[in-house]
Amino acid sequence: MASRTALPVLGTRALNRATLARQLLLSRAEMSARDAVAHLVGLQAQNVKPPYFQLHARLAGFRPAELAGLMESREVVRMVTMRSTIHTHTADDALTLRPLVQPARDREVNYFRKGLVGVDLDRLAARARAFVESEPRTMAEIREELLKEWPDADPQSLSVAARCRLPLVQVTPRGVWGRAGQVRLTTVENWLGRPASASSASQAVDDVVLRYLAAFGPASVKDMQTWAGLTRLREAFERLRDGLVVFRDENGVELFDLPDAPRPDEDTPAPPRFLPEFDNLLLSHADRGRVITPEGKGRSWTGNQAHCVLLVDGFLAGLWKLDEGLLTVELFDEKPSKARRAEIVAEGESVIEEMVDGSGSGVRFASIRG
Numbered sequence: 001m002a003s004r005t006a007l008p009v010l011g012t013r014a015l016n017r018a019t020l021a022r023q024l025l026l027s028r029a030e031m032s033a034r035d036a037v038a039h040l041v042g043l044q045a046q047n048v049k050p051p052y053f054q055l056h057a058r059l060a061g062f063r064p065a066e067l068a069g070l071m072e073s074r075e076v077v078r079m080v081t082m083r084s085t086i087h088t089h090t091a092d093d094a095l096t097l098r099p100l101v102q103p104a105r106d107r108e109v110n111y112f113r114k115g116l117v118g119v120d121l122d123r124l125a126a127r128a129r130a131f132v133e134s135e136p137r138t139m140a141e142i143r144e145e146l147l148k149e150w151p152d153a154d155p156q157s158l159s160v161a162a163r164c165r166l167p168l169v170q171v172t173p174r175g176v177w178g179r180a181g182q183v184r185l186t187t188v189e190n191w192l193g194r195p196a197s198a199s200s201a202s203q204a205v206d207d208v209v210l211r212y213l214a215a216f217g218p219a220s221v222k223d224m225q226t227w228a229g230l231t232r233l234r235e236a237f238e239r240l241r242d243g244l245v246v247f248r249d250e251n252g253v254e255l256f257d258l259p260d261a262p263r264p265d266e267d268t269p270a271p272p273r274f275l276p277e278f279d280n281l282l283l284s285h286a287d288r289g290r291v292i293t294p295e296g297k298g299r300s301w302t303g304n305q306a307h308c309v310l311l312v313d314g315f316l317a318g319l320w321k322l323d324e325g326l327l328t329v330e331l332f333d334e335k336p337s338k339a340r341r342a343e344i345v346a347e348g349e350s351v352i353e354e355m356v357d358g359s360g361s362g363v364r365f366a367s368i369r370g
Helices: 012-022 033-039 050-056 064-072 091-110 121-134 139-149 155-165 188-192 201-216 221-228 234-243 338-355
Strands: 076-080 086-090 168-170 185-187 245-248 254-257 273-275 308-312 315-323 326-331 362-365
Touching: 012 201, 033 050, 033 064, 033 086, 033 091, 050 064, 050 273, 050 338, 064 076, 076 091, 076 188, 086 091, 091 155, 091 188, 091 201, 121 139, 121 155, 121 185, 139 155, 168 188, 185 188, 201 221, 201 234, 221 234, 234 254, 273 338, 308 326, 308 338, 315 338, 326 338, 338 362
Parallel strands: 326 362
Antiparallel strands: 076 086, 076 168, 168 185, 245 254, 273 308, 308 315, 315 326
């Protein structure tokens, strides 16, 4: 095996362009929404609208009704998976990925053990499962049901235990574009009418490593662990090493990739893209320097609130918000060229045209942060 120092080096711009290509952000893909959700191994979905804006930035001709239809037909679902956050997944991935991250969810319960003294977690899971499978329930209803048996337990801890021990999905109309809906939950098996994946643990991990690299590579072991919220994935990468290509970044970190995955020239043009809050592009690597420059570090968040972000030339370059059809942009560089400004306006106008039925009032440049 070649030494680490002998491995070819991928600089920041090369990593940026490779990742944008995998993320369908160099040019919009002629791909269905369902196939895109599968390719991206899910869409971060802590809020309802971001998955729709994620797909708009990535797919040619995307309209919100397409993803909404998939939600209503149960071809995609919203549930807690990677990093203990809500993602929109295909039905197949929901049944495969939740078992993969279950050990992390089990460890999460341990942080709440003080509030669960005397609570049999297996019995809690069984009682909660029967309750939500009889009909979808709110988290408040689940908590009240569990308090009947464990009245001295901490209510929040009971809620966390149920959420972690069970693969709960948010049923529609929650998550459907243009429709309001309270969060009501049932198990993924009950909602989809079929059991979780029966793949062996090692095969499931190996498959997801390859899919992660297809969507986020080239990447290190630590990068994937950050994305998945898991640890101890080195063994899987080593099992797969002979079928992968290996690089290193400018800091000497070993990066793995699929042999035939796109790695465009670092000078490949990258058009402006408006991404919603919590887009996985910004959350799925331990080293986010491939997208976030030193000047942009820490500027996409205020406290625990994530902002919608603008990519220019492939890197975080500003923030945006859409309010009653007016798209307001704050650029970190307050003096972009006329050509770049025109590109941003054109992309912003497409967001208004396609995501607010063209009824917007335009794009303006101004400070949007207090």
